[in-house]
Amino acid sequence: MTVNLELPLTDLRGHDLASFPGGPWGWEGAVPVPPGTGVVTLGEGNTPAVWLAPRPGRPEVWLKNEAANPTMSHKDRYMAAAVTTARAQGADTVIAASSGNAGASAAAYAARAGLRCVVVTKGSLPAAIHAQIVAAGAVVAGFPDVVARNGTMQQAVEQLGWFPLTNYAEPGPGGHPYAIEGLKSIAYELARDFGDELHTVVIPTSRADVLSGVHRGFKELVNAGLISASPRLVAAEPSRAAAFSTALQKSDRSEQERTRVHYGPSAAFSVGSDVANWQGLQALWDTDGEAIPIDPDEFMDEYRACAAADGIFMEASSAVAVAATRHLTTSPGSGVVVALGTSCGLKDLDLALSDAPELPVLDNGLDDLVPLVDQASR
Amino acid sequence: MTVNLELPLTDLRGHDLASFPGGPWGWEGAVPVPPGTGVVTLGEGNTPAVWLAPRPGRPEVWLKNEAANPTMSHKDRYMAAAVTTARAQGADTVIAASSGNAGASAAAYAARAGLRCVVVTKGSLPAAIHAQIVAAGAVVAGFPDVVARNGTMQQAVEQLGWFPLTNYAEPGPGGHPYAIEGLKSIAYELARDFGDELHTVVIPTSRADVLSGVHRGFKELVNAGLISASPRLVAAEPSRAAAFSTALQKSDRSEQERTRVHYGPSAAFSVGSDVANWQGLQALWDTDGEAIPIDPDEFMDEYRACAAADGIFMEASSAVAVAATRHLTTSPGSGVVVALGTSCGLKDLDLALSDAPELPVLDNGLDDLVPLVDQASR
Known part of the structure; x- marks a missing residue:
């Protein structure tokens, strides 16, 4: 069993959810720091949720685009809290x-x-x-x-x-407990933006820091009476390293906690885990959630489609979460499904340019350009 | 004289600045579109302003970080409006x-x-x-x-x-007039965040679309009584293509309008112009502004310092604006100076990695790591 330290939940009573300004530091005290501590911030958080048009086999999904952070990923919420603590x-x-x-x-x-x-x-x-x-x-x-x-x-x-700033044990129980507190702000922002319409949140998962932080955030909101219940939390994993998906197929929780799988690398290099740690399992258990493994062909199709059809060029790991929305076992009904987009496609240029043709240089103006455009439209 | 079309200003009376939600579409009607038009959005705008610590020779500056946009630049405000119009x-x-x-x-x-x-x-x-x-x-x-x-x-x-979506005349009078309307939201957000404390806004400038859009935004806010006066607007230019800086040295406005300079390329590839067009000059004239040319050595120093000392890795063109704050001829007093950071350093990896050593691979653990860290600290 791989288990992480966990801090007491923050008491959010008295806060006004509608006016939450976003980010780890939007509510003083939400991330516990010693009195008098100056917080370290680059303006992280408060990322937009962008609606993705339904496509065959995929429900309507909102993508929370964490690429709109200072270093272009959700890790900025984590590191703001971690470095402040340090x-x-x-x-x-x-x-x-x-x-x-x-x-x-x-x-x-x-x-x-x-x-x-x-x-x-x-x-x-x-x-x-x-x-x-x-x-x-x-x-x-x-x-x-x-x-x-x-x-x-x-x-x-x-x-x-x-x-x-990160864990160094093998197998990894999860990240620095104070840093995980920074990720709670994802839950606060989703609750502010969608309220009780929120039905399911799908999270690309490796060592489940995001899953754990989001889970803790929703628990705090429920405890304070700011939302009525936590949404279902879903771990999206590449099938080659799908520890949580494997774990949840076992009937007994103590067996689930001991799950280990072979870690196979994929283009979704930010996600996947060989171990189903306790912080992630707890989030799935408590919210009646699930874990969904996605094959590389499927998430790479979603990676390309999100950029070409929705205009959002994210890292392949984020596409794992969008693709997982096709396989949810519980219908959201009229509720909202959110997939967390963790980072942008610019982080992995080799992948992005692997299929790209060289830049053509045209000597004959429109006579060269029109056939090029016609060909691409086919 | 290179002159662009310009739309009537929007009447913002009745809006509440403190609750402006940000972005081109935050206030309905601020960007004029035909009735019934569905707007095209990826969640652009509402970018953070991040405080930069004073350094020798540089005042306290807030960097408005437009890299926190869907495609990582301020152009998203422009293209949201342009593509909606299209x-x-x-x-x-x-x-x-x-x-x-x-x-x-x-x-x-x-x-x-x-x-x-x-x-x-x-x-x-x-x-x-x-x-x-x-x-x-x-x-x-x-x-x-x-x-x-x-x-x-x-x-x-x-x-x-x-x-x-862009202009194709030479010399360039400026971008699509409807698209420039999307850039007004930068002014609205700055006014919301800083109010009448705002003294100077420094903008990396090429064909002055941003300067023009921001100028129009502040004019609308003044007309509606939401702020008392426009801040000074400052064009920051690479010295190798500093048309506006050259123009403002001339005494006569009609001469200023006819300014042409040689365009010399620099690492700040997003900025610089051979022509001082009318939309940019007007913004500088109306706000008692100025234009400041920055040499490559100076903006490259700022490019490196902003990343290494402030944690903000932006494109070199943005560093031109930060560097220009060292040369302002009008003291902001207790007022706020904002530099506009237009895009992130990931857009030009060749520049970012040009000085970087190969990744060292250490065979002897801490015995190799400590000397490496000591050497870097010197």
Whole structure:
């Protein structure tokens, strides 16, 4: 069983949901910080929910577009809280294990806070993430494998006192508990925007930090009487690393907690997990939720369709959540289904340009252009 | 003299500025559209203003971060209005001349609206822009030079009825007048967030669409009594293509209007102009503004510093505006200075990674990592 620390829920009584300004810091005290702490912010949160037109086999869905964050992903809510906590605890150096959105976000928030930042990763990382990390002045280092990376991070934390922005245990129980508090604001914003119409929220899932934070946010809203019930929470996973989907097929909760699967990489590199940790399972159990595995062909079709038909170019991991809405086992009726879009397609240019033709250069003006357009329209 | 069409100002009387929800469509009627028109939106606007710490030689500045838009630039406000207008006029195909943010935005909004989109450009374009355009299903074509590109666009508009999302005249008087209306929302949001504290707004400038739209927005707010006066508007330009800076050195307005300079390319590829058009001059004249040319060394320093010290990784063109705040000739006193950040650094990865070392892969854990971090800290 992989279990994470969890903070007490925040008491939101007395707050006015309709005027929630958004983001982790929109309501003072929602993310617990020591008194007198200056919060670290880059203007994260308050992202738009965009309606996606129904398509054959897919219900009407709202995509909450977390790419509209300062480093273009939902991790900014997490890192705003994490780096605020690190600074409040007197850290001078923070360290994050990531080759994706978390690393880019850690570097930016550490820069903002004036802290030294080290991102440890595997042997390679996407060019966009690399650019974001080095632009922020962070040190990024690769390691031959995850064991070496995590072991080094553990030593840095235990021997040098560096503040861990991410977890470094294997299997991973979930992220830093204070950081997860920053993700509660996703629930507050959805409740503000959709109220009790909200029926289902589908979340791309790896180690279930988002699932856990969103779950905690909705619990706080229910406890304060600001909404009547939590929506169903759904974990969307790539089928090659679908620990939660595998777990929920087992009848017994203690067996579910011990689920391990083989982790197979996919283009949805931000999601998938080998382990169904407790923080994620709890969110699914408590909300009568489910977990849905999506094959690569299906989420790549959705990745292309969301960009070409809806105008929203997100990372492939986000398309896993949109695709999962086709497989919901509980009808939303007249309720609203939201898929969480975690980051933008610019984070993985190799994937985006893998099918793209070279830029044609036309010497004969309209005589060349019209056939090109006609061909593309076919 | 290069002069653009201009619509009547919108009457904003009766609106409540404090509750303005943001974006081009936040106030019905602010962007004029025919009755019954469905607007095209991806959730653009309502971007955060982020405080930048003072540094030697630079005042306290708020950066309005337009990278937090659906395609990661301010062009989304423009294209939301442009594509809405195109669809309302019955267009089936839209065309934009751009090798940057406008092309990426045009493609996404056309996809959203179900219109065919053609982006015409010079012989190359940044990989990120290319990826955004092809992901949205648009056709992109290069031309040997600007004359061939613009000539083809003119033929497409006049002979085929394609809707022009950008201007194709040389010298350029400014963008589509209806599209510029979408940019007024930047002024509304700034007025909502800062009210009469707002003293100066610095805008990276090429053909002055943003300057013009923001100017019109503030005029509407003043006319409706929602603010007492427009802030000073300042055009920030790369010194290699600083038409407005050159123009304002001349004593006579009719001479200013005829200013032409040599256009020299720079890393700030989104800004700079060979011509000081009327829509930009008018905004500077009316607000007692100024134009400030910035050398490449200076804006590249600011580009790096904003990412490494403030955590905001923007395109080099945005750094031109931040750098220009060092040279303001009128003290803001206790008033607020805002620089407009137009797009994010991910749009130009070649620039961002040009100084970056290869990712080091460490075989000896902490023994390798500590020297690497120490070296970077020096």
